[in-house]
Amino acid sequence: MNDTPDIRKPFIDFAGANGAYYADVFLQIQKATLGRFHLNKAALLGGFVWAALRGNWKLFIIGFVVDLITLVNCALVHKYSNAAIENAGKAYLVERYEGWTQTHLVSAIVVFVIGRLLFAWLADRFYSAQYEKWRIDRRVNSGLVASRLLIALLISLLILPLLLYRTTQFAPEERSCIRQDRAIAKGEHVEFKKRFDCFIIGEFPTFIWIDRPDQISFPRDDDGNRTIKRTPPSEGAPPVNLNTYTSQAIDDGISYLTVFYGFLFDGITHVLRGMLSAITSVFVGTPWPITMSVLLFIAYQVAGSRTAIFVGASLIYLAVFGFWQTAMDTMSLVVASSLICVVAGLPLGVWVGKSRRGQAVVTPILDVMQTIPSFVYLLPAIAFFSIGKPPGILATVIFAMPPMVRLTALGIRHVPDNTKEAALAFGANPRQLLTKVELPLALPSIMAGINQVVMMSLSMVVIAALIGAGGMGYVVTEALENTETGRGVLAGIGIALLAMMIDRVVQKAKVTRQ
Amino acid sequence: MSDATRKNVVETRNVWKIFGARADEAMEAVRRDNLTKAEVLEQYQAVVGVRDVSISVGESEIFCIMGLSGSGKSTLVRHINRLIEPTGGEILINGVNVGDLDAEELRVMRADKIGMVFQNMALLPHRTVRDNIAFALELRNVDAFTRAQVADRTIELVDLQGYGDRYPSELSGGMQQRVGLARAMAADPDILLMDEPFSALDPLIRRGLQDEFLELSKSMKKTTLFITHDLDEAIRMGSRIAIMKDGEIVQTGTPEEIVTKPADDYVADFVAGISKLKLIFAHTVMQPVEKYESGGVMLPSLQDCPQADPEDDLDTLVGLAVNQDNPVVIMSDNKPVGVVTKDALLRGIQGET
Numbered sequence: 001m002n003d004t005p006d007i008r009k010p011f012i013d014f015a016g017a018n019g020a021y022y023a024d025v026f027l028q029i030q031k032a033t034l035g036r037f038h039l040n041k042a043a044l045l046g047g048f049v050w051a052a053l054r055g056n057w058k059l060f061i062i063g064f065v066v067d068l069i070t071l072v073n074c075a076l077v078h079k080y081s082n083a084a085i086e087n088a089g090k091a092y093l094v095e096r097y098e099g100w101t102q103t104h105l106v107s108a109i110v111v112f113v114i115g116r117l118l119f120a121w122l123a124d125r126f127y128s129a130q131y132e133k134w135r136i137d138r139r140v141n142s143g144l145v146a147s148r149l150l151i152a153l154l155i156s157l158l159i160l161p162l163l164l165y166r167t168t169q170f171a172p173e174e175r176s177c178i179r180q181d182r183a184i185a186k187g188e189h190v191e192f193k194k195r196f197d198c199f200i201i202g203e204f205p206t207f208i209w210i211d212r213p214d215q216i217s218f219p220r221d222d223d224g225n226r227t228i229k230r231t232p233p234s235e236g237a238p239p240v241n242l243n244t245y246t247s248q249a250i251d252d253g254i255s256y257l258t259v260f261y262g263f264l265f266d267g268i269t270h271v272l273r274g275m276l277s278a279i280t281s282v283f284v285g286t287p288w289p290i291t292m293s294v295l296l297f298i299a300y301q302v303a304g305s306r307t308a309i310f311v312g313a314s315l316i317y318l319a320v321f322g323f324w325q326t327a328m329d330t331m332s333l334v335v336a337s338s339l340i341c342v343v344a345g346l347p348l349g350v351w352v353g354k355s356r357r358g359q360a361v362v363t364p365i366l367d368v369m370q371t372i373p374s375f376v377y378l379l380p381a382i383a384f385f386s387i388g389k390p391p392g393i394l395a396t397v398i399f400a401m402p403p404m405v406r407l408t409a410l411g412i413r414h415v416p417d418n419t420k421e422a423a424l425a426f427g428a429n430p431r432q433l434l435t436k437v438e439l440p441l442a443l444p445s446i447m448a449g450i451n452q453v454v455m456m457s458l459s460m461v462v463i464a465a466l467i468g469a470g471g472m473g474y475v476v477t478e479a480l481e482n483t484e485t486g487r488g489v490l491a492g493i494g495i496a497l498l499a500m501m502i503d504r505v506v507q508k509a510k511v512t513r514q
Numbered sequence: 515m516s517d518a519t520r521k522n523v524v525e526t527r528n529v530w531k532i533f534g535a536r537a538d539e540a541m542e543a544v545r546r547d548n549l550t551k552a553e554v555l556e557q558y559q560a561v562v563g564v565r566d567v568s569i570s571v572g573e574s575e576i577f578c579i580m581g582l583s584g585s586g587k588s589t590l591v592r593h594i595n596r597l598i599e600p601t602g603g604e605i606l607i608n609g610v611n612v613g614d615l616d617a618e619e620l621r622v623m624r625a626d627k628i629g630m631v632f633q634n635m636a637l638l639p640h641r642t643v644r645d646n647i648a649f650a651l652e653l654r655n656v657d658a659f660t661r662a663q664v665a666d667r668t669i670e671l672v673d674l675q676g677y678g679d680r681y682p683s684e685l686s687g688g689m690q691q692r693v694g695l696a697r698a699m700a701a702d703p704d705i706l707l708m709d710e711p712f713s714a715l716d717p718l719i720r721r722g723l724q725d726e727f728l729e730l731s732k733s734m735k736k737t738t739l740f741i742t743h744d745l746d747e748a749i750r751m752g753s754r755i756a757i758m759k760d761g762e763i764v765q766t767g768t769p770e771e772i773v774t775k776p777a778d779d780y781v782a783d784f785v786a787g788i789s790k791l792k793l794i795f796a797h798t799v800m801q802p803v804e805k806y807e808s809g810g811v812m813l814p815s816l817q818d819c820p821q822a823d824p825e826d827d828l829d830t831l832v833g834l835a836v837n838q839d840n841p842v843v844i845m846s847d848n849k850p851v852g853v854v855t856k857d858a859l860l861r862g863i864q865g866e867t
Binding site for chain 1: 595597617621622623624625626628629630632634636637638639640649650652653654697701707
């Protein structure tokens, strides 16, 4: 290297011990001339110890994990080969344990070799990144400091013994641990090793045991009114854990609400049913030639001739394969749920978009609504509204509403401040600001929200067939139960066509609006 | 300029604006201890936007507020229609304290009395040019027919005939700003607030719009607060100029006062690069006849000398002095009152009088 000492000096200052080597390597990295397969030999030999000495904790973790996995595999090799020897009499066990021994041996070797090579390959590259950080902030670790070995040693001491113990022992079963817990509660003697095994290397131990809650039922009294009846648990019944206790409490709460506020849920069911029957009468109650031509006409008006041809073809598929009635059933469900989503989601979205508090309150709820698996919505829907179409609609609304709220809020929030300011400067009141400036400017986003709502409604309506919402989803679930693959595939294609049909029309509507 | 006789349309009295969560505390502290901007920022994490500004703008005057970005000029002008509430002080419009208006009265005042033009136009992209211009009227529930008529008249005023049914995105930047101007004028307000209206336009179009606006302003007689960061523009447009720095007004005066008597080095720095041709007048650069002759040189006969009026600017004098060996004689009431030599003229162009 014919570089002046001045250029090399900061590298040497940083690296300390063996500075000349690192000066060369860092210069090569900066000039992009470092060999593609360049390895740091000290790192190759030293592993995580090298990383600790150099104070690079990112590399330390990588190196440590590699060595850890190797070690665990070695321990497992030891454990299973011993087991094979112990069970020498049983041929099938020997065969199984020897297989496992081999697998872990191969894993140990492969992980160690590839891991160390990778570590050595990364070492100089990561170390030069550390150098760049050190140039900005001198508190970043530099040089070779022996005291950092202590930290590495401490971490190893904390992790290794327990880990090695766990890998050489067979873990106890959960049930035997529960039995052991009871025995301890009764004051019987249990040897230390068993206790230790259950507590540390078995499943996560149950810390909280709660007395069984009262059984609650709601019988009618002589006048026909419902009353709350609590039955205490039978004497000596074993305690329950937190999960059992809480789910029992939730169940009790739901039954309480349905028994004493049933009129409320009945009312909602009634309204939904009324709305649905109005919509269904359009789709299902009308003779098919009329429905079909109206749908085609709408598609043509909104989205042009090409989409209309696609819609026509899809409708013919549905009709010819005998899905007409069920498809129209599904359509009514989608329309009903989408309507509710839009009517409720739009004002909510405006509120979320305009108010900081609204955002703080609603956003986490929306997050939860979107992350909970869609099947979970079906359970409370059944609990409160029993089975049928209305709970199906409700579950769908909960599932499909978030994008409406989110995208409306996004649209409102993205209205430029200076446009709003201009409207205010010309004397707009809050209502005028909303209707004449914010909503029109947020319209593209709102239309995207509606599109999402419709698509998500369709997917959920299909799932809602599980709780008796009927429609295309019912055909699929039926096919699933009876393993009628062909029927299921045909119905699946029908659902896909339905989805594409709706999507195309709504998308095109969005474009023409802009 | 004799403002005393004029009615003050817009007046701000000791207006303060401090931004930040602890603005009121900071305000008290500033009043008590006269803290600087940096001290307020350090002690209260609050930013002084406008510092004790008192200005008065007369009827049909174009009052320019000039300052660099961050000097608080846009903040100040937003106090006038109360888009920003002052931390201290009051704003009067035609003698009415804006701070006393309730929400409805404020809206009426914004819609009827004040038109505003923005640097970034801030037009509504989903409305045609005509509907944009008629926006203020629509907010006041004027019927569609009247709106269209008023809008069409205003479109002619800003020379945008034939563009009424286009969308703003179909127009060039200069045309969009004409729409912005038309929108501000459609409701026929008494006051125009113009927040750097021409800053985002390229120089040629800016010049054209400045001229057009000056002409419109002459015929419409609107009281205008014109904000700019460009001293040239301020001098072209303004009958008076206020120069702002760090939220404070450094100097207020006519363009000539600003150029010839800068209040401090900050203003002097600005003025240094400005062409004085149209800003300095004969009476400033001339010397009395006696003083001229005391140099031992006799004034040539009046017929041989170019003659000018004391109110003529340097530009005119230069025109008279070229191709002439004799000095320019300044005449008042048919009597020579002073002499401008070429040396004095050149010094005058340099700004040294």
